[in-house]
Each structure stands twice: as structure tokens, then as C-alpha cells.
Amino acid sequence: MKDAAGDSRAVLRERFKRARAFSERLCEPLETEDYGLQTVVEASPPKWHLAHVSWFYETFLLRPFLPAYSVFHPRFEHLFNSYYEQTGAGFWPRQERGLLSRPTVAEVYDYRHHVDAAMLRLIEGCDVADWPRVAMRLQIGLNHEQQHQELLVTDIKRHFAHNPLRPAYLKDLPQSPLADPAPLRWEPLEGGLVRLGLDSSGPDAAFGFDNERPRHRVFLEPFAVADRPVTNGEYLEFVQDGGYQNPALWLSDGWAEVQTRRWRCPLYWEEVDGAWQLMTLSGMRPLNPAEPVCHLSYYEADAFATWAGKRLPTEAEWEHAADAVEIAGNFVDDGWLHPRPAPDGAGLKQLFGDVWEWTGSAYLPYPGYRAPAGALGEYNGKFMCNQMVLRGGSCATSLDHIRPTYRNFFYPVERWQFKGFRLAETLK
Amino acid sequence: MKDAAGDSRAVLRERFKRARAFSERLCEPLETEDYGLQTVVEASPPKWHLAHVSWFYETFLLRPFLPAYSVFHPRFEHLFNSYYEQTGAGFWPRQERGLLSRPTVAEVYDYRHHVDAAMLRLIEGCDVADWPRVAMRLQIGLNHEQQHQELLVTDIKRHFAHNPLRPAYLKDLPQSPLADPAPLRWEPLEGGLVRLGLDSSGPDAAFGFDNERPRHRVFLEPFAVADRPVTNGEYLEFVQDGGYQNPALWLSDGWAEVQTRRWRCPLYWEEVDGAWQLMTLSGMRPLNPAEPVCHLSYYEADAFATWAGKRLPTEAEWEHAADAVEIAGNFVDDGWLHPRPAPDGAGLKQLFGDVWEWTGSAYLPYPGYRAPAGALGEYNGKFMCNQMVLRGGSCATSLDHIRPTYRNFFYPVERWQFKGFRLAETLK
Amino acid sequence: MKDAAGDSRAVLRERFKRARAFSERLCEPLETEDYGLQTVVEASPPKWHLAHVSWFYETFLLRPFLPAYSVFHPRFEHLFNSYYEQTGAGFWPRQERGLLSRPTVAEVYDYRHHVDAAMLRLIEGCDVADWPRVAMRLQIGLNHEQQHQELLVTDIKRHFAHNPLRPAYLKDLPQSPLADPAPLRWEPLEGGLVRLGLDSSGPDAAFGFDNERPRHRVFLEPFAVADRPVTNGEYLEFVQDGGYQNPALWLSDGWAEVQTRRWRCPLYWEEVDGAWQLMTLSGMRPLNPAEPVCHLSYYEADAFATWAGKRLPTEAEWEHAADAVEIAGNFVDDGWLHPRPAPDGAGLKQLFGDVWEWTGSAYLPYPGYRAPAGALGEYNGKFMCNQMVLRGGSCATSLDHIRPTYRNFFYPVERWQFKGFRLAETLK
Amino acid sequence: MKDAAGDSRAVLRERFKRARAFSERLCEPLETEDYGLQTVVEASPPKWHLAHVSWFYETFLLRPFLPAYSVFHPRFEHLFNSYYEQTGAGFWPRQERGLLSRPTVAEVYDYRHHVDAAMLRLIEGCDVADWPRVAMRLQIGLNHEQQHQELLVTDIKRHFAHNPLRPAYLKDLPQSPLADPAPLRWEPLEGGLVRLGLDSSGPDAAFGFDNERPRHRVFLEPFAVADRPVTNGEYLEFVQDGGYQNPALWLSDGWAEVQTRRWRCPLYWEEVDGAWQLMTLSGMRPLNPAEPVCHLSYYEADAFATWAGKRLPTEAEWEHAADAVEIAGNFVDDGWLHPRPAPDGAGLKQLFGDVWEWTGSAYLPYPGYRAPAGALGEYNGKFMCNQMVLRGGSCATSLDHIRPTYRNFFYPVERWQFKGFRLAETLK
DSSP: OOHHHHHHHHHHHHHHHHHHHHHHHHHOOOGGGGGOOOSSSSSOHHHHHHHHHHHHIIIIHHHHHTTTOOOOOOOOOOTTTOOOGGGGSSOGGGGGGGGGGSHHHHHHHHHHHHHHHHHHHHHHHHHHTHHHHHHHHHHHHHHHOOOOOOOHHHHHHHHHHSSSSOOOOTTTOOOOOOOOOOOOOOOEEOOOEESSSSOOTTTTOOOOOOOSSSSSEEEOEEEEEEESOOOOHHHHHHHHHTGGOOOOSOOOOHHHHHHTTTOOTTTEEEEEEEEEEEEEETTTOOOOOOSOSSSHHHHHHHHHHTTTTBBBHHHHHHHHHTTTSSOHHHOOGGGOOOOOOOSSSOOOOOEEEEEEEEEEEOOOOOTTOOOSSSSSGGGTTTOSSSSEEEESSOOTTTHHHHOOTTEEEEOOTTOOEEEOOOOEOOOO | OOOOHHHHHHHHHHHHHHHHHHHHHTTTOOOOOGGGGGGGSSSSOOHHHHHHHHHIIIIIIIIHHSSSSSOSOOHHHHHHOOOGGSSSOOOOGGGGGGGGOOOOOOHHHHHHHHHHHHHHHHHHOOOOTTHHHHHHHHHHHHHHHHHHHHHHHHHHHHHHHSSOOOOSSSSSOOOOOOOOOOOOOOOOOEEEEEEEEEOOOTOOOOOOGGGGGGGGEEEEEEEEESSSOHHHHHHHHHHHHTGGGGGSSSSSHHHHHHHHHTSSSSEEEEEETTTTEEEEEEEEEEEOTTOOOOSOOOOHHHHHHHHOOOOOOOHHHHHHHHHHSSSOOGGGGGTOSOOOOOOSSOOOOOOSSSEEEEEEEEOHHHHHHHOOOSSGGGTTTOSSOOEEESSOOOTOHHHHHTTTHHHHHEEEEEESSSOOOOOOOOEE | OOOOOOOOOOHHHHHHHHHHHHHHHHHTOOOOOOOOOOSSSSSSOHHHHHHHHHHHHIIIIIHSSTTTOOOOOOHHHHHHHSOOOGGSOOOGGGGGGGGGOOOOHHHHHHHHHHHHHHHHHHHHSSSSTTTTHOOOHHHHHHHHEEEEEHHHHHHHHHHHHTTTTOOOOTTTTTOOOOOOOOOOEEEEEOOOOOOOOOOOOOOOOOOOGGGOOEEEEEEOOOEESSSSBBBBBHHHHHOOOOOOOOGSSSSSSHHHHHEEEEEEESSSEEEEETEEEEEEEEEEEOOOOOOOOOOEEEHHHHHHHTTTTTOOOOOOHHHOOOOOOOOOOOOOOTOSSSOOOOHHHHHHHOSSSSSEEEEEEEOOOTOOOOOOGGGGGGGGGGGGGSSSEEEEETSSSSSSOOOOOOOOEEEEOOOSSSOOOOEEEEEE | OHHHHHHHHHHHHHHHHHHHHHHHHHHOOOOGGGOOSSSSTTTTHHHHHHHHHHHHHIIIIIIHHHHTTTOTTTTHHTTTTTTTTGSSSSOOGGGGHHHOSOOHHHHHHHHHHHHHHHHHHHHSSSTTTTTTHHHHHHHHHHHHHHHHHHHHHHEEEEEOOOOOOOOOOSSTTTOOOOOOOHHHHHHHHEEEEESSSOOOOOOOOOOOGGGGOOEEEEEEEEEEEEOOOOOOHHHHHHTTTTTGGGGGGOHHHHHHHHHHHTSSSTEEEEEEEEEEEEEEEEEEEOOOOOOOOOOOOHHHHHHHHHHHTBBBBOOOHHHHTTSSSOOOSSOOGGOOOOOOOSSSSSSSSOOSSSSSSEEEEEEOOOOOOOOOOGGGTTTGGGOOOOOOESSSSOTOGGGOOTTHHHHHHHTTTTOOEEEEOOOOOEEO
16 A cells, blocks of 8 residues: 655656766767866866766755665765755865866766665655654755756857867757747736745645745736747847947946957857857757847846847746646757747746846845755855746746746856847836 | 926036035045045045046036036046946046046035036026936936945045054044843745836935936735844844855855955954954954944855845845835934944834945846937946845945935945845745 | 998888887877876876877978978878977967867877888988988988987876876886985096087088087186985985975075975875885886985985085086996886986996986086077077086986986976976085 | 264165155145045056155154154054064055045145155254165165056056046146157177176165175177167057057957956047047147157067067166166156157167066065065065066156166056156077
């Protein structure tokens, strides 16, 4: 006779195995040499991701809950901690993650398999009394691995784009036919006093991160959002209209970045012999005007909106608009690894998948938010300053990772994720 | 027979003369050598402030509205522009404002008097048709000069504190007797759907900056705020409890700054022979436990709140709490140039004056906000990213400059203003 | 019937094959992951060295002299150029050599073998008219490859020492027994008008670099040199006497580096549980007092000499002292890859091999020096500023690479080569 | 009856008074605001120079030798020490010398007069037993003050050139008529075994710095030197021939600086409306082709020489050539404060005065050199690394400060002194 926990264990065991396998599948196209690359500080080596997600299980599940667990290597606690100050082991400097040829790739896979075996023992054998806490941490661990799967995709793209040979991660990725963007339509919403965020956690609560909680009320004035993200074709008009040369369109900090970093177009765009191309995970391709524009900073999204006489939606507006929309779209599961043109038809499109959408909201705690105690409390709470919220997931996100309440966050200057944006406007 | 504009002209003329005189009065205690100092990039030389506020009138009033106005010096358009990209003249790099011995102090005063005379001609003689725009820009110019008067005070303090001789700006400033802080009390507020910001501008509208508009609705959950700001005595407990050594209390970016900048206490605190002192505008003084703690970054305010199990109020909470409170307190007009202990009595105290209060809100546009067109539109709008809102004015602010809706904003790392904070908590 | 050129071709062909094979042999102990490492800007990835030396033959021999030579890859001209401005292809930034996972290690070996085959065709088949120039450039190419073999050893050591796991390049390298240093003896020399440098080049001239020429006269006052380099044991006394805390011993620029870089001992020394160890190519080992001290900057060598009341020899003194000494010692050929204690016996010891010896001479042109024309002229001449001369070769140098006239040069701050020093003094 | 010491005291007292007065005379044209400027780290504020030279007498003469001397201010020991590590008081950071508005200019003059009075008491009243040491240190102090007089001139020029108003230090300085340079002629010298440097010090020895000693022998091959320095007209040809765009002409470190600092011409040259001008101490002037080119780095001098197929003389060649030449020329005493065209006539011209001449010699100790003990030993010895030797003095040097053996030294990148160069070549 099975009890609920038994069911849950079987389900989580399968999800664990699937998640673990998917990380490794994403690395299959890599050469051994690719695993160690860190071309910019914000993008980690694939090898580091593979090890770090394993460190996470080791630190938050195996050490505290699996009796007689023997760590794979005593220094990995230090080498593969990302930023948790409260574990006591410190962490190897982020900017030096690419400077370690050892452990080798093979050793990191051994580490993974050591952790896998122990995790399966824990899932199957842990005390009933421990199970609720184990299950909750395992949920976090799985979602954490999914986040790093997205980073694997975006970081590999970043590293390969740095190489003047512009190598392809996968030569034969599918490709959307070149087309002009469909005309943009506006979707009006009434606003009013709406609810935002996830219901407070409990035994039956759906999984969600602490930063999505608590559910709370927000008042919205009437507004409209565009039915789809801004496209390459539209953004090219901004570029050709001198958008990157006109300080009047830019936030002050954004204009400083444009000048310091000599930005003239989104990340991965290149003008080659007078024609625009962009770097993709299958190498260089011609710019497709119908695809959502991608790999933009918040500053570029904001400057485009100013140029267009519009603005970005707030995260409350975005979530309110997304509330009634089915979670479907172009996710990592689909294997395109690149945004696709908006589908035909009425209604709001591409809220989920394709590109993360910059909102005009700073990443701050919801009213009543409290970070959990201990090192796991560092997961989301300590980053609630200087970053902006993005919503909806991208073509590098797993479908079962995303929710309407999901809050992603990055510094305004960062561009290497699949980030685009959707326009909004206030209605009178 | 006088018309409304006539009245208004007389009033504004007097306010203009008063504002101009006050800037110069603030500089009276300076030696000639002090006028050119720029010890840190964010704090400008007094000479630069005196010239820049004059440049503002010249650029936005005299050149466009006073026929046959002759500029004092053709290069001042470039030298004393702060950051307006759209004036066409560019600007001397901010970090090099202290590298100009010429124009001399005497020449800058000549420049001021040249502008003063022209401004009086403009105020008295300008066309009735132009007057509304002139009057509105003059209001901005006067408020702008008041903002720089506050900066004169805080920048002089910053520069003098950098000198190992710790010179006094004014030796004989009044001083509060050393005392322990009064016990802190909590003021509960119901929240609900409240209104925030200034009514939209019009001929009868009170003066306010564009960033305070439009007035709009915000929903607040029940909350409580402390009756007074956190004091030196309370903050010292945090310091002595190892607050600056415990990463668990800090935002991630804050902890990075603590380590990089080796922060161990607020700006201007010094431990001298085992006793805490602080640098003031009258030189070094013993730390007074009853005074509001001051010269803190947002990170330090937030870390203290975390340590205390509380949080900072949002700007909406702050403004809602301040709505019914009389605008009174310790302002620059009082001549203390230093925060004073909270007065006795019930109710919310020191919302206005003493110290600017960090809120937990990012500086972002209100719903429906549009920056004005042209260079003047750069005044507030282009800074709406990466900064946090502060409220209520300080002991370096002019009383008639402040309003409950007034939004000040600084980067979280900046400490040289008179900045403190007040605790808040969410009620269930 | 063979002519002289025929002989010479056979000799050079064998030397070419030997040099090429030795580079690859040095890389045999590496994992694929190790090939791409660049932990500090001055130490290149092994993969880069393997490719760059091939680029050298391709650029200076195959392209100009081998008819119908087809380059292996059109971009390698750019990727593997080190610093030759005059080739026209530019060069990938030195500090980013570790950021290229492609070409892979296997592709770089393919590149090598492509070049090898072409070079053998050139050596065997080139016109008799071309042969003298080909032979001379081939000599340079072979010596160039030997220089990079030394860099392979020192760069691998640098990269491995950066890894907190302190991996061994070769676990089973031989090791000298721990011992105290033999007493230091002084060798007096009379000096006078001596000759320095290589005889001017000609068909029969021995190979040498342009910077060793022309042979010229120098006047030397009487001096004495130590019979062997300073040892770890002696240097440890300096460390324990507070040498790194006493500015009076240091050159001004050196003292600035001590403070900025927080130097407290030579590179690779570590105090572990109160005992000194050092990182070697076979991992961590206890400090051996009898071995020559190694991996020092010029500043440290000079500070020790000041502390000891002595000085470093000039390069003229060194060369004059070395003139009559047999070229023998501990070279890379011996396979220790680490300095060894001085042998017993009279006379000057260890002038050749073990450690490069810092001299007190700046790297400047000899009287009458002219850099050759064209890109090859950049080999040595353009570095004649800001660097100091080192003499004698090290345990990572090939025996047949070194001569008494050989001038090596590095910036005074650099420590990652096998660099030590010998004391000298002026005699009255 | 006067003895020798009495004579010597009177002479030195007059020289002291003259030197002290000349420093102040150089500052007469300054505004109070100019005294505090430090626009680049290497150029100190005039106020600092005035105080530092006084600190020198206080530290090395008044404290040790004048009984009951009372220091002017206890913190000045720290504030006005330049770089002497062994005095024990540390020193205010060099890059922050411009950040001190206090002490004021008036207070610095008071400090000077306090030191002046005490020094006169010391000169007149010190023990006969102390006098030799006092006299020797006083000689150093006077020469030290002369060096800072030159720096006053060059630093003021640097600071004023940074100001976009390009103010004049003295409006009415004399000016040479525009002219083409006289043809360059070559002076051959035989070389051989020559003597270099000053005779070893003793009671009757002429004053000289430790770095000019000991006198020693050097062997020179036959060479020729140009009869005058390179002129603006000649250097302009190099500029117009693309000299700053051609890496083949440059030392590697020099080419890096050209690119990093975007050098396109000497310091102070500006192309204004198509015509070359240069900043002088009397403001902007048209470029005079006949004047020696000035304000060049070593790299620029070396690149020009390479372009011209020549080289720079070594310091030994320079000193040997200068041995028989009268010390006369355009010095600060003449009041031009700018180089003048070469006079007519045969023989070597302008070896002394006009511009310091870069030599091809690194600044290193002479054979047998020993730095004096104690803090004064830091004066010259600790800088013997990474700098190049310049010879002959400039239009900002005092005539009675210079000798044929005088060794000045700067980093190759530095340009703000009056530095030019003379060509040389090796003869067969």
C-alpha cells in the first residue's frame, strides 16, 4: 500500500532523474575544451554549472539528511559554491571560474554520478519525518538545476560568440523563414485592484520561489499592452534612426554604458558587408525582421520605448495581463534555442517562452516578504536591489519551470540572456 | 493697478534675491582655497555650485527670454553645464570640476552678479505673453538653487572631512547635549487605497517637480512606522554586535561594498582612543546617542533593519504617513547643520528635516509620468533607474523647499548627504 | 655527391624534427582541459604555444618560400600571431588567449602536422638560391620554438599553481635531498677592457640573436662574483629578518609592488602549518635550503643584495666571468624541471642552467646594434626598454639553446620564470 | 678674523636667502586658487612645493641640528613629506596633494618664514663641529629647492594647460620670431677610454649628487652627435609622415602608450583650425619650427630617431661630448621659460639649458655607487630602475644648478618636463 509520500517520492525521483539527464544532454554537443570557458565574468564555464548544481544537492540535502554521506572531494565545497556566505566554506572567486582545468570534465561527471546515486538513496530511504523538508528542498534543487540549464545555453552562446571563428553549438538547429513582422496590435486592460503573486506556501501549495510570495493586492490604472514583443525589424528602425547616437532617448546610466561600451546595436548583431547578421547557437545567420529582438539591456528596451512614445509594462501589469493566458510557447523543450516570429491570431502572444520580457519594475520584496532563514535564504532575497524584473521565460527555459508569477531579475546592463521586451501604455 | 502677474513678479523677484543671497551666505565662512575642492567625484567644488546655478538661469531663462542678453563668458556654457546633453555645448567632465583654478572665485562672483542683474531685468520687463513660462522656469531655477545650497553644505562637509586636519566650517555651531535616545514607539496605519503624488500641474497648481506627478492611487496593506528615525545609540549597538562582519544581514551588492570599501561604521564616524567621534561642520565631536544616525548608505539602512527584524517603509507608506503631519523640523534655516535628537511628545516626529529617510522604493516613474520635452526634461526623468527614493528633507534643506510628495533619490551606495532612516513593519 | 648545403639541410631537418617532437613531448602529461588555460596574462595556454610556433614557420618560411603552400586555416594568421605588427594580420589580444576553446587541441595538432609536412618539403626542396635565407630563418624558428618550450614549462607551472588543488604536472619528478647550502665563496676578477657579445654574423658565424651583436668593448673595474646563486636557505633568512617589511632595502618601484601585490615571499612559496613549502611541477614540496632560490622579481633580488651589503653583477661582468666556463648544468634535457643544489668543488658554478640570473643591467642595444628590417626585426629590438637582462639559462632551457652571450630579458616585476640571482661586489 | 667656515656660512646664508626668495618670486603671478591645483598625479600643487622644500630643511637640518627648534605644525611632518619612508611619519598620498585646501596659502607662507628664521639661526649659530654636516645637508637642501623651482614651472604649465581657458602664467613673456631651423650638422668624436662622473666627495669637492659618483672609466666606440637638438620643424615632418601611426618605428611599450593615450603629437601641441599651436607659460602660441621640440616622452624621441635612421646618445657619450663645452644657455635665470632656437655658429650648441635631453641610457648606479645611509639615502638611489637619464638642464633649470655630470631621470612615458633630444650615430 502506497501513501502520499510514496507517490511523491516516485514522482520526484523521476523528475530528479530527468533534470539530471537534461543537463548532461545539453552538454553533449560540447568539445572537452568548451567545458572550461569563461569569456566574461557573468557567464560561467559549462563544467562549473554541472558541478555547482551537484554541490547544491550535496550541501542542502545530502550533508544534512543522508546519514554517512561521504563527500566526493573535500575542496568541492569551496570550489563549486556560487555565493552562499553562510555555508562557511567560502567560494572560489566568480571571475576565476574559467581558470581551473582540474577537476577535469570526466571528474566532474564522476562527481555528478556520485551525487546522483546518493540522491536516489536519499529520496527512497529518507525518514518520513524528514521527507517534507527533503521534498521541499529537492523541489528547490530541481528548479535550481533548471535555472542553470538555461544558463548553460546562454553562457555557451556567450562564449562561442566571443570566438572570432564563431563556432556553432549545434549546426543543424531549425530556422524560421525570413519575414516581415506582423503589424502590432494593442490589448487594453481595465486594471483596478488586482492580486499579484503566489498564495502562501503550505503542504498543498504549488511550488514557487519565496520572491513570488506573499500574494497581495496592487492597484492598476487602465493600460494597454502590445500583443507581441518588439521585433528585430522594428528595432532595426530605431538603430537606423540614430537611436544609439541620441542621448535624449536614454536613461542617464544607460547613455553612460552606450558610450563606455560603444554599443551600436543589440548583443550578437553584426553588420557584415552591409547586411545585418546575428550570432546564434547554430552560428551566424541573417537577421530575421519577424523574430523578437533579443539580447538587449534594460537601457536599450527603455530607450526604444521612449523613441516609440511608449513605455515598458510594470511587472504587476504584465502578471495581470498574463493571468488568463495559457502557458505555452517556444521553450527549451522545443529545441529551437532561438526566438521565433509571433504566431498569427488574436490575443496576447508570446508572453511565455521566446524571450524574457524586461518590465519597468525594480526587483524588490513584495509586501510582507521575508527571506527564509539560513543559507538557502540567500537564494533570492539578498539580490533585491539594483536589478529589474523580467517575466515569462525564454526559448532557453524549461516549460515546466515557468509560471505567471515567476520573477526573474538581472542588472539593467546585462544582455547575454534571451531578453526582449513588449511595449505598454497608460490609458486615460 | 496691479494684476496677478504683477504680484507674482514681485514675489518671485524677492524670492530670487533671497535665494541668490543665501547661496553666497553659505560660502562666507570659506577661505578662497576651499572654493575649488573636489575630494570625491560626487561632491563638487563650492565654486562650481555657485557658477552652475547661475548657468541654469542663463541657459533656461536669459538666453531664450531676455532680448540682447550677452553671456558673461562664452566657455561657461560648457564649463558649468552639469549633465544636460541637449543644450549642445557638452559639459566639462564631472570628475574634473576640481581641476580648474580659473575662473577665480572673484570671477565667479562677478558672473553671479552679471546674471543677477539680467534676471532682475527679465523678471521685471518680460512680456506678459512670456511670463507664465518664465515664471514656471524661474520656480524651477529657484528650487534648483536650493538643491545646490544643500549640496554646498554636504559637499563642504565631505571635502573638509577628507583633510587630516579636520577643519571646521563654522567653529561655533550649536550642539545638542549628549543623551540617550528616547524609547522608540510604533504608529500603526490602516493603509487601503490611498492617493500619492501631486495634482497635475496647471496655472493654480502648487510648485512641484515633474517626478512627483501625476497624482495616482496605490493600495497599501496595514503597516506601522516608527515614531522617529533610528539613532546613533541604536546604530552603535548594530556596529558592536558585528553588523559589519555578518554577511547574512546584507544585500549582496551591499556586502560587496562593505568589503571593497572596508566600511566599518557610517561615514564620518571615527574611533579615537577607544571613543566614537564624528566629523561635523564644526569639526570633530563626540557621538551623541540621541541624535538620528546619519550619512548612511541604503545598504547600511537595510542591513540594520534586517538585524532589527524590521524593514524600511516604501515611499508610498512614508508619504501616506506624512500626509497629515505639519511640515516643520530642523532645516537649514535653523542653522544647526546637524541632526538633533527627537523632540518629546506623541505622534510621528522628524518626518521633515534632520535627515533624509531612505525608503525601500526604487526611484521609478509614477503611472502616467512623462518627462517634459527638451533639455529641462533631463532634470529628473533620466535618473529613473538604479537609485532609491529618500523623503522628508534634512538639516541642510530649506524649509520652503520641502513637501510630503517630494522625492529625492540617490544611488544606494552614496553616503555623503544627511541620510538616515526610519523602521517600518507590515501588520497582519 | 653532397655539397655543404646538402649537409646543412640534413642537419637542420633532424634538428627541426627533434624540436617539433620535443614540444609535443612536453605536453604529453597534460589533460585536454589544461591546454587552454591562461591564469595570468603573461603566461599563455599550452595550446597557444603549440600553434604559435607553427604560425612562425608558416609566416616567415612557408608563405614566402614554399611555392603553392596552402595555409591550414585563414584565421590562424590572426589568432596565433603574438605581437608582430608588420605582418598586417593583427593579433588576437594577448590577455584573451585563454578564451578560445576552438580550434580544439586535436585541431592544433593537425595544424602542427600540416606545417611539419610542408616544412620538410621546404627544407628538402627549396632552391639553392633561397637556401641561405631559409636556413637562417629556420635557425631562428628552431630557437624560437625552444624559447616557447621553456615557456610551456613555466606557464604550465604558473597555471597549475593557481589551482587550489595544486595538481602535479608530473608526479614522479626527481627530487634533491634536503640539505643546508654549501658556504658561499667569492671569485675575484680583474676586469679591464673586455670584449662582449657575438662576432658579427656571416656565413660561418655561429647562430645568435641580433641582440647579442655586435661584439664590442667594455671597460670593467675589478670585481668579484659569488661562486653560486643565492639559495633558499639564505633567502629565508632575509624573509625572517623582515626583509619584506623594510622599505629601506627596496627600490622605490619594488616597494610599491610589495605593497600592491602583498608580496611576503617568492612566488610559489607557501607557509603551511608553520613550515615553508613550494609549488613545483610535481606538486607541493618542502623548501630545500640548498637549492637556488627561484621565481623572484628583480626587485626582490636587488633588495636581498642590499640587505646583504652586495649588489647584482652587470651583464658585462657576468659574461666576462662566464667566458671561460664550460656550458653545462641542469637543463630541461635533464628532466628535473627544478633547480638543484650547487655541486661541490672550486670555481664558478651553476652559471648555466638551474636558474636565470638577474643582472643589474637594463636591456638596451649594444653599441652599433641595428634591428633587422621587416617583421622579424620586431623579435628583439622593440623590447629594449623597461626590462632587465638575465643570463645563463635555467632548468627549463635546452642545453643547446644557451651561450655565454645569450641575453634574456624580463620586466623587473615578473617572477614566473625560473629566475634567481648571484651576488657580486666591486673591488677596490 | 674669519675662518673658512665663517666665509662659507656667509656664502651659504646668501645662497639660502636667494633660493628661498626665488621660489616665492616664481609664485608671484599665481592667483590664490592656482596654488592648490593637481591636475595629474605627477605634477604637484605649487603650495605643496613651497611647503615640501621647507619640510626638507625642517626634517634634515632643524630637527637634528637646531637645539630647541619648535616645529611649525605637528602634522606637516606627514603632509609635506614626499616619499621618505625612513622618517617614520609616513606621507600623505601623492595623488591627493591637490585635495587639501588647508593649510591655506597664507599659512604655508607663514610656515616658510618660520623655517627661514630658524635656518638663519642655524647657519649663523651652529657648532663648528656640526658645521661640515650642516653645510653638506644645506647644499643638498638648496639644490633640492632648485629642483622644486623647476617643478614649480613645469607643474604650473601642466595645470594651466589642463584648463580649457588656457590661461597664461605670465602674459608678456619674450617670444622668438618664427623661423625655419638651421641645417643640422654632425660633430664626430673619437671615444676611447674616457672618464665619467664626479670625483669622490671630500672637503674640497664640488657639490654633486651621490648618483654622479664615483668617477669611473667607460669605453666608447667612435660616434657623432648632432650640433643641436631636434626642432619643432623636423618633428612636424615626422608627425606628417605618419610617425604616430606606424608601429614599426616604436618600442613595444611606446606603441602601447601611443594607443592607450591616443598620442598624436607632443604634449601641448594642438591643431587649431588647421594650424599647429602650442601651449606655453604665456598661453597659446603658433608653433615655431626653429625651436627645439619639447615635452616628449622617451618613446617619441626614440621613434623619431628610428624614423631618421639615427639613435639617441648614451649618457656617457653625452657627458664626454659636453666635457669641453662651456655651461651657458637658456636657463630659468633668463626668464624666457621656453626653449629658444639654436644660436648661429660652429660647435655643439644648446647642450646646456633649453631642453633636457633624453639619452639612450637607463638610470642605474655607477660602478662602485653606494647610497648614503638613512632617509637622505632615499634621495636618488631608490629610483635606479625603470627610468631613463636626461642631461643638460632646461629653460626651467637654474644655471648654477647644472653640471656636465648632472643626471636627471624620468620614466620613459613622462612628458611634462621641458624634455627634448639630440640625435647621435655610431661611426665605423
